[in-house]
Each structure stands twice: as structure tokens, then as C-alpha cells.
Amino acid sequence: MTTAHATSPTLIRQAAVFDGSRLLSAQDVLIDGPVIAAVGTRLEAPDGATVLDGAGRTLLPGLIDAHTHTTDTAQLRQALLFGITTELDMGGSAETARRMRAAADERDDLADVRVATTGATAPGGHPCQLVELGMIEPFPTVGGPDEADAFVAARVAEGADHLKIFIEDGTAIGKPLPLMSPQTVTALIRAAHERGLRTVAHTLTRSAARQAIDCGIDGLAHAPADGPSDQALIEAAVAAGVFIVPTLTALTGMTAVPAEYELCDDPRLRPYADPQWLADLDEIRTTDPARRIGPIGVEPQYAADAALRMFRLGVPLLAGTDGTGGHGHPTTHGISYHGELALLVAAGLTPAQALTAATSAPADAFGLSDRGRIGPGLRADLLLVAGDPTRDITALRAITALWRTGTLVERTAPLAEQTKDRTQE
Template sequence: MRRVGATFIHDVRVFDGESVAGTGSVEFTDGVVTDVTVGPGPRPRPGKGTQMVDGSGLTLLPGLIDAHTHVFGVPDNLELALAFGVTTELDMFMGPADATRALCELAAGRDDVADLRSAGWLASAPGGHPAVGMPRLPTVAGPGQADAFVAARHEEGAHFLKIMVDDGANHGMSLPALDRATVTALVEAARRRGLVTVAHVSALWSARLALDSGVDVLTHLPLEAPLDDEFAGRLAAGGHAVLPTLTMLEMSAPPPSPAAPVGRTLGEDPRIAGHLPEHARRAIASGREGLCADHPRPEHRFGHALASVAALHRAGVPVLAGSDANQRPDRACPVVHGASLHAELALLVDAGLTPAQALAAATSVPAARFGLHDRGLIAPGRRADLLLVAGNPAEDITHTRSIEAVWRGGVRFDREAYRARVAPASGSATEDTRDGTP
């Protein structure tokens, strides 16, 4: 990462990752926040040569964390994410191990792409989902193989462990799935090595199995029925968290009305469209690949997922923002990197979170859950991964789309140069230039 001089953002509303702290100033140097001053009282005096940024009418947030993505080894996906204020992606399945490690190292050393953490190879049953279509994928045949599997992933550099609890029904198949004893053994082996466990759940039965097995984080939600208050209470009592991926679920469920899913409307929002590559715009508009349920059943309803999030939120279960973005230039998945997290935030608010709680779900909450203690908050000593937007997203969550500037490690990302390079036909939108930088 480049060493950069001091930047001082003044007269800016500060959402610190948990709440709106007030209006004041934030200073950062060499990629680290050095001072945060809000509210009444004396203001710090920036040193000579400090880059000044006028934050009047703007809100400064920690860089967003998309807690569920699939990068597929494509660095361009990380650049697209950064263009929309996502400074960290948590990848839930990628291989082979050497390529995954190399991409994580590349992302760590560059300031023009989002940072990356990855589960590497996920755990699934032999002949199950997705192993049935990937014959070289390592699998787990039973609890006796769990420790060796987790040890191998840990040695390869996995940052957490992804566990598939899925029988293929949402994809029109009947496949073997990991049983409770095997999932429990995987969780225990991961815990011994300090790895957070994340379970892909596809239905009520798999959500129950994951909870009974002690998995730390459940990702996705059942579409056939909502989780009830008893289940939500068990999650809360056990200290578990949930990553709903509402954007993906809305795309996968049968449409309840002629209205387009929130994620499908991103390409029509001028705050988003101008920085989307053409392949991403096409995928958002009509792509059907990579959905988590491509054979939906009559009982599937997106409203069930919204009701589940509401129940989880009432019970005090930490809810994390993750889009399940898995689009790439040759794969027309409608959930795209960066942009789709803004749809996820809007859907979390639709489910009952306040805008400020949705912002926390994409900043401080995933940072704490996945041990990313250097980010997720705007505070002295934290990374200067920052997002500056017009308006107040703690009141109107869609204001996260009105991006004025993005910094990764204290280095400002040139969004206008990115737009001109990847989306030259999108118009002449320009960034705010009140501070004299592009």
C-alpha cells in the first residue's frame, strides 16, 4: 500500500459505524485515522500540506463490508466493488488454494481494489451441492474426515470456514447433504483453529441442522416459510449471527407482483448506472445465472425471508449485510459486486432495520464478527477505508448511492477515471471536486 500524506475532512456528518456521532472533522495519514472530532468545542488545526476536503452537507462512513460474495479469482470484481464504496469483500468459496491466496495478497497490496478475505474451498458432501458438478472439489464424507479437512483449509490460508448444508432441491436435484454429526465435527475443528464458521442453509431443515451443530453464522434464509420467534430466540441466546443475502433471495424467489425486484432496478438509478460496466448492466436487467434457487417451489415467497429478518432483528440476532454477488463478465448473474450491496441495505430497511442499523450491518457488525478489528469504525487507529456520500443515509438509506469519494487505506479511488474506462457510454457524470482532487 502507498504511503500518503494527511487528509482532513471538515464540517462533515460522521457515521462512525454504530451511529451518527455528530458533525465535525476526520483526519487520516498513511492509511490510518489519526483524529475524529465531532460536536461542540475546539477544532484541530491541520498541518501544512494537509489535503483539505469540504464535507458540508455530506456524510462520512466507514468503508462498506460485503460479508458474502464470490469473486471467482477476478480482480476486476474487486475494483468494481471499490467503485461503489465496498472496501472489503468476504468471499465465501474460491479455489484453487494457491490462486485464492495470491488474489488475497494482491488485494492486500493494492489501494485500487477492495480488500479480500476468503473461505477458500468450502465443505460439502461427496456428490452433493456443489461437488456434484465439481469432481475435483475436496469433500467431507463423515465426521471422521472433518479435522483433516479443516486443517488443510487452515494451512492453505482460509480466513473462515464455509459449510454447505444443502440437498440440491432448490436446483431441481436430490443430492446427499452433510449430516449433523459431520457439521458439528467441522465446527469443532474450525473452533480449535480460531476460524469462524458460516453455513449455507437452503431450507428450514438445513437452518435447524446448522443451528443444532453450533455454526457461528447462517447465510441465506428459507424461502418456503419464515423462521419463527422460538428459532430466532435460540440464535440470539447462542450468540449466532445471520447473513440473509436478501438481494439474492429476492432475485431467486417467484416474483410476488409485476414490480421489479429492488436489485433489478439498480441499473435504472443514475447514481449507480454511470459506474456499471455494460456486462454488469445487462446482468442486472435480465441475468438468471448463479441464483440460489433456480427451481423455486410454489411455497417459496420472498416475504418469508423479510419476515425472518424481522424476527431475527426483534430477538437481537446480529444481522450482517452481504449481497452474495457472484457476477463476472462471462456469467450473467444479476447480483453484481459493489452495486448490489446498496440494494441489500435497502432491503434490510424494508425488513425492519433502521437505516443506521443497516449501515452498521455493513460496517461495524461484520468487522466485529469476522475479527476485522482494524476496520468497520471511524476511530483513531482504524484503517482509513472511508466512504463519503451526499445527504444522510442514516435517515434515507438510498443516500449511500450518492457517492462523492471513496478511500482505501487513505488513498482516494478515482471513480471518474474508472467510469470513463469501464462505462464510457454511461454519460458524463462527474464526482464532486470541491476539494480540488479528481
């Protein structure tokens, strides 16, 4: 269904405000229509305004998942229920991408989405193996630098907001895969930049990350995870001004103990989880990890170490999940994002730094100047949580109110009664 913007203003009084980079105490925030009208102290409530008491709570910008793969509106709904008001899709069917983009433009009960459409890869390169398995439809590839301009032009015609480039030699899946040449990658980046598109590279290995950086990529969609990164790679990322999306929860999903096992048991999260995902997760728990995972040549700790070292030298770090769901992988839309933030804090970020990675950093990296912060004139994509997530990142899980373009989101909890029944047994 299409939801209408709120017809009357909303004033949130005396909330702590994390504005995308810092925490401000005891602020009033006025929502009027789809935007934030004012931020300050002792704001006057307009006639007819709804007034909410924010004391003891923290108001934050809507969260941004900087790496997803979105295939249906139910995923966008799930993302929104967990406070994610924008997803940055990193490649898939162009037809599906257009449909998701159109649905998000029309509906305030879904997370907004920006799309990559078809990613660039070599003939037979990743993810062409998924075509062979019947998991995705065939898609165009790039045979050399002379094909780059036409490929990017076609993506723009499909409605792409950014360009995804695959640099994957098969290390992560134990199967050698063909790669595009550095000349082809450079030509793709140049063609994208000429059309105003940012470029993001799939890079699970150190060699792939270095190639992407040397070719002029804007960002790394994964942190290198095939071994310890040397200082030369870290400094190259810093010098090039790239951003990085570690996707630690996706990497732990390739291990015997995915981060989602802890998430699904958290009473602040479980009631809002997709029942089918919970059932799938129960099945994953009982599956032999060796059979479920297969040969994997990457480790989460290497990615965490590389991303943290880059971040400490000035590389913008963005929170993203690689959320897909299905096919024996536990990472999904919405709930997994809270696992990503916990993993970033465990890796060495402060909770406040993780919140920046979830809000203003991805907005800046992808040129979304209307969101990711709290300030007058910006989109009223907001979440109000109990407690202080700048001290305890898991406080972000206790959402008490949520707005998407000024519309209060109804957070349905399909498992709430089941959870209540279990606690009373």
C-alpha cells in the same frame, strides 16, 4: 498496478460522521497514512494537509460485503467503486482465493478480501452439481466426522480465514442432494474453532438453519427462505448467539424481478457499473423467468421475515449479497450491495441499522478489529457521501470521495459519457 499510500495527510472538516453505530454531527476527521489519526471538532490541519469541506455530507466506514464469491480482481475493483472496501468471500477455488488475497494485500485500488477457500460438503453434495456442469473444478469433500480435522487443517494450509459449511438438501434448486450428518458438521465446527477460524453455514432452509445452530455454527450465510420460520427457530438462533447474513438481493435474483433492475437505472450508480454486467442484465430482462430461474423452493419474503425477527431479538445482522455474477444470475459485486441495503430497510430495519449491518456488525462478527468503525488508529477505509444515509439509505449511492487504507480512490465511470449523452437526447 500497485498504489501508494497518500504522502500527505487529509483533513475532512465539518462532516456528519456515522461511526459504525451512531451519527455524530459536525466532526473533523484526520487521515494520516493508512489510518485515521484523529476525530473531533476544530482539529488543526497539519502542514501540507489536503483539507476537504464535509458540510452537508456524511462520512462512513468503508462498507463490508459479508457474503461474496470472488474469482477475479475486476470484481474487487467493482466492489471498491461502490464503496465496499472489504469483501468476505464464502468459498471457491483455493488457488483463486490465494491469488485474490495476495492482490488485495498489494493494491489499494481493490477491495480487501478475506477468504474461505474450499467449503465443506458431503460427497456429491452442493455445490458438486456445478462440477458436473463444468462450471467449477472438482474439490475435496467430507465423508464423515473422522475426516473433519484433516479437512479443516487442509483449509488452514490453503490460507482460509474462515470455514464455510454447506447444509443444502436441494430444496432451493429442486434436486435432492446428499447432506453431511450433524455429527460431521459438529466435528468440522470444533476443528475450525480449535484453529481460530469462525464458521459460516450455507442454510437456505429452516431445517438447515436449525441443524447449523444446534451444531454450534457461528453464523448463517443465508436466512431460511423455504417457508415461514416458527418462533422456536428464531429463539434458537438468539440463544446460540449466531449472526445472520440474509442475502435478500440474491434471493430476489431468483425471482422474475431482481433488485438489480432498479439499481441499474439509478444515475448515481449506473455510470460506475460494469458494462458487461449491464449487457448481461439486459439479456436477463428479456429471458423468460421460468427458463432462467428453473424450479426454486425459496422466497425472499420468508428470509426477510426470519432475519428481521432474529435481529429484533438481538441476533447480529450482516449485509451481504452472495455476489457472483454470470450464469444467468444478476447479483454481482458492488452495485448489488446497494440493493441489499434497500431491501433490508424495506424489510423493517431503519437506515441507521442497515448501515451498522454494513460496517461494524460484519467487522465484529469476523474479528476485523481494525475496520468497520471510525476512530483513531483504525484503517482509513472511508467513504464520503452527499446527504444523510441514516435517514435515506439511498443517499449512500451518492459517493463524493472514497479512501482505501488512506489512499484516495479514483472512481472511473466508463458509462458516464454515455449516460450524459442519453440525458441530453
